[in-house]
Amino acid sequence: MKLATATVLLSLLAPGAALAAGVILVQAGKLLDRPGHAPRGAATLVVENGKISAVLDGHVGVDMYPGATIVDLRERFVLPGLIDSHVHLVSDRAGAEGALANVNTSPAAWAYEAEMNARKTLAAGFTTVRNLGDGPDGVTLALRDAVNKGWVQGPRILDAGTSISTTAGHMDGRLGYADWVRHGVSDENLCDGVESCRRAVRKQIGRGVDVIKIATTGGVNSMVGAGVARQMFDDEARALIETAHLYGKKVAVHAHGDGGINLALAAGADSIEHGTLLDEKGVQLFLKSGAYYVPTLSTVNGYKERIAANPDAYAPAVRAKIDWRIGITGKSLKLAHARGVKIAFGTDAGVSKHGRNADEFELMVQYGMSPMEAIKAATVNAADLLGVGAQAGTLEAGKSADLIAVAADPLRDITELKRVRFVMMAGAVAKSE
Numbered sequence: 113m114k115l116a117t118a119t120v121l122l123s124l125l126a127p128g129a130a131l132a133a134g135v136i137l138v139q140a141g142k143l144l145d146r147p148g149h150a151p152r153g154a155a156t157l158v159v160e161n162g163k164i165s166a167v168l169d170g171h172v173g174v175d176m177y178p179g180a181t182i183v184d185l186r187e188r189f190v191l192p193g194l195i196d197s198h199v200h201l202v203s204d205r206a207g208a209e210g211a212l213a214n215v216n217t218s219p220a221a222w223a224y225e226a227e228m229n230a231r232k233t234l235a236a237g238f239t240t241v242r243n244l245g246d247g248p249d250g251v252t253l254a255l256r257d258a259v260n261k262g263w264v265q266g267p268r269i270l271d272a273g274t275s276i277s278t279t280a281g282h283m284d285g286r287l288g289y290a291d292w293v294r295h296g297v298s299d300e301n302l303c304d305g306v307e308s309c310r311r312a313v314r315k316q317i318g319r320g321v322d323v324i325k326i327a328t329t330g331g332v333n334s335m336v337g338a339g340v341a342r343q344m345f346d347d348e349a350r351a352l353i354e355t356a357h358l359y360g361k362k363v364a365v366h367a368h369g370d371g372g373i374n375l376a377l378a379a380g381a382d383s384i385e386h387g388t389l390l391d392e393k394g395v396q397l398f399l400k401s402g403a404y405y406v407p408t409l410s411t412v413n414g415y416k417e418r419i420a421a422n423p424d425a426y427a428p429a430v431r432a433k434i435d436w437r438i439g440i441t442g443k444s445l446k447l448a449h450a451r452g453v454k455i456a457f458g459t460d461a462g463v464s465k466h467g468r469n470a471d472e473f474e475l476m477v478q479y480g481m482s483p484m485e486a487i488k489a490a491t492v493n494a495a496d497l498l499g500v501g502a503q504a505g506t507l508e509a510g511k512s513a514d515l516i517a518v519a520a521d522p523l524r525d526i527t528e529l530k531r532v533r534f535v536m537m538a539g540a541v542a543k544s545e
Contacts, residue, residue, distance in 0.1 A: 135160055135180040136513075136539060139171045140190035142521065145507040147192065147488040151523070154186070159513040162539035166509055183541075185517045185534060191487065192507050193239030193514030193537060194529070195494035196469050197406050198364070198385055200462030201226045201233070201255065201269070202246040206333065207418055207425040219249040226255050230266030232467030235543045237532035239514040240268040240495070240504050242458075244325045244364055244385070245275030245283065248298045253320060265542060268514075270498055272325035272364065273316040274301040276309070276352060281343045282331035282366060309351040317359050323498075324356040325364045329372030332411070332433040333463065340388070340433060342371035349379040362499065364406075370394055377401055383497055385458065388437065390444035398453040404497045406458035407445045409475040412438045414464035442479030449480045456497040457490035470529040473522075483526040513539040 136159040143155040145167055158166040158177070174180055202222050205213045217225075226246070233241060246252045256269035277283035279302045301316075303309035313324055328349055330340045353376070356363045362382040367373040370391045373384055377397035383404040387394070390405075398405060415434045418425040426434060448455060459472045476486040495505025503512045517534035535543040 135177045136183060137172060137174075137177060137180045138183045138185060138190070138513075138515065138536070139173075140185050140517070141187050142189045143167075143507070144189070144191040144487070144523075147484065147491045147506070151189075151191075151521075155190075157190075157507060157513065157515065159536075159539045162513055164507060164509055164511050164513050167507060183534075183536075188517035188519060188533060189521050189528070190507075190515055190517045191522070192491045192505060193516055193535070194237045194469070194490045195240040195242075195457065195498065195500075195504060196233070196238045196459055196461065196490070197242045197383070197404075197456045197494045197497055198244050198408055198458030198460050199233065199241045199466075199469075200246055200460070201229045201241070201243050201252050201466070202462070204229065204414070204462050204464070204466050206414065206463060207422075207430070208427070209425070211335065219251060222247070222249065222251045223254065226251050227258075227264050227266065229462075229466040230255060230259065230264070230269070233461070233469060234265060234267045234535060234537065235532075236467045236469050237516040237529065237535055238267050238469050239516075239535070239537045239542075240270075240498065240500060242270045242272070242323060242364070242498055244272045244323075244366075248274050248300060250319065256322075267537070268500070268504070270322040270500070272323045273319050273321040274298075275325040275327060275366070276301050276303060276312045276316070277327040277366075278302065278344055278348065279304050280336065280338070282327040282329065282334045287335040303348065303352070306347050306351040309348045310355045313352055313355040313359075317356075317361065321361070323364060324352070324361050325366065326352050326376075327366040327372075328376045329367045329369045331366060331368065332437050333430060334433075335427060335430065340368035342369055342375060344372065344375065346375060346379070349375050353379045353381060362497075373397075377403055383456065385460070387444050387448070388440060390447055395447065395451045395453060398448065399451070402454065404454045404456040404493065405444075405448045406456050406497075407448075407476070408458050408460040408463075408472075409441055409445065409479065410468070410472040411460045411463040412441050412475075413468070413471055417465070442475065445476065445479045445481070449485075454493060455481070455485075455489045456494045457486070458494075468530075470532070473526045473529050477526050483523045486526060487522065487529075512537075 138157040156172040303312040365376040522528040
């Protein structure tokens with residue numbers, strides 16, 4: 113292959129490097145352009161103005177595109193940028209450390225931490241994320257906009273603003289604090305009764321959110337010994353979901369217990385997050401509604417690491433739920449996968465560590481999915497769930513040039529996705545090893 117003076121080899125690209133204007137030719141050793149279909153052999157992605165204009169067989173060079181910039185990934189396996197459907201970018205501090213951070217960290221400090229976590233996430237190969245709730249200060253809404261404007265580097269963000277639950281529900285940020293602290297914590301995201309729940313959704317819509325996040329059950333990390341069973345009435349769930357849909361917003365539902373899972377699915381939820389106690393009724397509701405299941409298995413890695421470092425990292429009421437969650441991990445995924453429920457990739461990063469999102473793949477395969485199915489869940493399926501299928505999820509003409517490269521075939525060894533060597537987002541290099 114002849115190299116023109118405008119050509120840039122992979123070894124010369126620094127992380128964050130902006131490629132020259134004009135045509136970029138990404139030469140891949142193998143290319144999984146459409147997860148769910150067999151990968152191509154040698155191929156070239158033609159990138160113009162941040163988008164893919166063509167996908168060609170073989171290694172096309174400057175003979176066909178004079179003056180083009182060449183990104184040499186001929187020794188790499190290339191696939192679409194990954195999508196994490198469930199993250200919390202503000203922090204990955206948790207337990208006692210996280211509770212203290214909630215009262216001694218300023219919104220400005222949270223903003224810097226969120227930006228750092230966004231960079232970690234992008235470097236791990238995740239070019240799109242759905243951020244499902246981080247508090248009332250608008251930190252991640254602002255980060256979303258800053259990424260879109262090119263002010264900071266990070267993945268494409270769809271943001272839920274502040275998650276909604278009932279009073280004393282999982283999203284009640286006052287749980288576990290003394291009364292004098294509770295008085296200083298916002299309760300605008302809490303609702304009790306139909307009108308209150310409609311109002312809570314409309315407040316988030318008014319803030320400019322992309323998606324609505326609600327909780328119909330208790331949570332593992334809730335600082336109250338109320339378990340993970342249902343914590344919402346039928347009319348409240350319907351009011352939340354119907355109001356969100358009225359405004360054209362999808363609804364992600366935190367739900368562990370079967371009662372909360374089934375309640376949310378019957379009310380029209382678009383995705384169930386965690387779904388730890390999925391039962392046969394829930395499977396039927398998933399299949400009938402077409403909702404997605406987002407398993408978030410790798411939360412257990414975060415729990416195990418923190419407990420290993422400090423056995424007292426969590427309050428006793430929380431630790432009991434953590435031990436239960438670790439023991440039951442993967443059961444619902446096995447059931448959902450075997451029955452044909454649609455599955456989208458999501459980690460709950462923030463509970464697990466940011467930048468370690470790809471750990472989820474190993475667990476998905478461990479509990480019944482093939483490597484191809486797991487990759488499809490993090491590309492095609494997640495793009496469909498998030499409503500960004502016209503931009504992301506596959507590498508096709510007209511879509512954003514969001515792609516990653518690894519050294520070996522992840523269809524043979526899914527852990528290769530923990531070792532991403534190259535990341536491009538919208539035609540700009542975000543990482544190059």
